[in-house]
Amino acid sequence: MRIVVSGTHASGKSTLISDFALKHPEYAVLPDPPDFLAYLRALEELGLASLDPAVLERAEQRTLDALSTIDLLVVLPLNSRDHIDVGSDEHLDLRETMNDVLLDLIDDPDVVGDRLTIAELTGTPEVRLAALEELVGAG
Template structure:
């Protein structure tokens, strides 16, 4: 089973994955691609997001370990960040770049079984300071949810679920989604 947990920054991805991995040690955990980028790029700009998109896609497509895995973020997250940033700055993305990024995202998602979305919800608000770029956080959240609804981008093979609530409820919801996805997998 290959799972990607997606969401804007400070949406609970790390907590959910940590809780899940404690109960499911058989899963390999792929960390947030931010941990793997060049440390000299720290501003939330197009170069940083493009780099993370390549890392996220590559580790799902080329470098993924055999067996069960759960990844913190996938290429869809960084495509959403790129589009959200373009929307906020008013600077359009190069159409060829956007086409390549979309194709890379689509190809990587063909290797994924379950996409978990952690949308921002008032009931489980996680407070962030201004240093966390709240406008970008909100814009990315909206774009991510739109992208996840695009079958030409995510395909029709994925089980996609939005999960909200407190950490224990999110874990239970994730496990329920996986049980349903397992039931539908071919033998």
């Protein structure tokens, strides 16, 4: 089973991945393709970058290709209940915008297709880990 954990920076992604990997060394940890595209779109939306349309198109195609190879996309959306301390050096507007763009991407059937299972996990790190273990039958 191929699993991708996706979310904006300071969303608990690294914690969930490392906690899961420590308990389940049989899983390999790889980079996440949807984050890359979501950040590109968020940077453009905020006016922080102006991308050549061909670059964005290639990024979109690479994301589609990558997503076609995975079985489960776990998304860690930002919400007010799961408070995560964010350092003062973080770009909060980019964090929020990337989160919104990512949630739009996973709602787009042209991006995720019809075979990909998507799960949005919230809660404490322990709750998220237990939910992921349940999803993959590794509890």
